Amino acid sequence: MTTSQPQIPAESDGPVRISPGKLHTDLAPWWHLLSPPEEYAAAADFYWKVIQSACPTPPRTLLELGSGGGNNASFLKRRCKITLVDLSPRMLRQSQTLNPECEHLTGDMRTIRLGRVFDAVFIHDAISFMLTAADLERAIQTAFVHCRPGGAALFAPDHVRETLRSSTSHGGHDSGGRGMRYLEWIWDPDPGDSTYLMDFAYLLRDGNGEVRVESDRLQLGVFSRADWLGILLRVGFEPSAVPYAHSEGGLGAEVFLGRKPV
Numbered sequence: 001m002t003t004s005q006p007q008i009p010a011e012s013d014g015p016v017r018i019s020p021g022k023l024h025t026d027l028a029p030w031w032h033l034l035s036p037p038e039e040y041a042a043a044a045d046f047y048w049k050v051i052q053s054a055c056p057t058p059p060r061t062l063l064e065l066g067s068g069g070g071n072n073a074s075f076l077k078r079r080c081k082i083t084l085v086d087l088s089p090r091m092l093r094q095s096q097t098l099n100p101e102c103e104h105l106t107g108d109m110r111t112i113r114l115g116r117v118f119d120a121v122f123i124h125d126a127i128s129f130m131l132t133a134a135d136l137e138r139a140i141q142t143a144f145v146h147c148r149p150g151g152a153a154l155f156a157p158d159h160v161r162e163t164l165r166s167s168t169s170h171g172g173h174d175s176g177g178r179g180m181r182y183l184e185w186i187w188d189p190d191p192g193d194s195t196y197l198m199d200f201a202y203l204l205r206d207g208n209g210e211v212r213v214e215s216d217r218l219q220l221g222v223f224s225r226a227d228w229l230g231i232l233l234r235v236g237f238e239p240s241a242v243p244y245a246h247s248e249g250g251l252g253a254e255v256f257l258g259r260k261p262v
């Protein structure tokens, strides 16, 4: 079983093709065993505090772009009304089991236009699927268009260029008769470009005790602090970088906040 070297995405006139990996397509029903909702409590609390600190009154509506399995949403929905958008219908189906009361929509964060505004916009780790600066700008533009004046948008990339390092981790969970374990390997074949790789090996145990092995590769984007702040400013936000600090630590060194001027 081998995984081929991905092409560096070619910058074209339009958004570049995203490779969501098996994790967010065929293997989406395993998502909550790889990344269970209860592990998001502390981070979701941190994100909410940052969003709230940037708004004149606590947000009552929030749009999450790239909401995936809805793990953050399962906590944020206790604070306000949430609309969830993801490219993958199969990930949205996972989120619907967790968040049946939330509005779920299929769409691309770079192009979707809902024709309405929200008090706040949030893009968590899904922003790491933006492979080029042009696509990052498109996603931030989408957040700007859907954010009401006086509101705020929060972006939480897994890494910034300055802090990206090779690393490995493992984990996985059981539920009923099913279980999964994974090994995750982050590495960067070319630190001179705006992408890096996340390779996975999965062991997937079904309800009959049969275990199968899958490999997966995600190509993700990474940008410097200066790129982030520059794009936020160009789109029209008042930008700032906020240190990522909550009780359970976390991947990213910082998150990026954009206040939309009144």
Ligand SMILES: C[S@@+](CC[C@H](N)C(=O)[O-])C[C@H]1O[C@@H](n2cnc3c(N)ncnc32)[C@H](O)[C@@H]1O
Binding pocket: 018, 020, 024, 065, 066, 067, 068, 069, 070, 071, 072, 073, 085, 086, 087, 088, 091, 107, 108, 109, 110, 124, 125, 126, 129
């Ligand atoms: C790691 S998952 C997000 C998990 C999420 N933070 C949670 O709380 O469950 C990343 C998601 O980004 C989505 N995604 C990738 N590119 C996207 C795009 N251009 N527009 C919308 N969603 C996208 C994938 O389909 C995937 O569901």
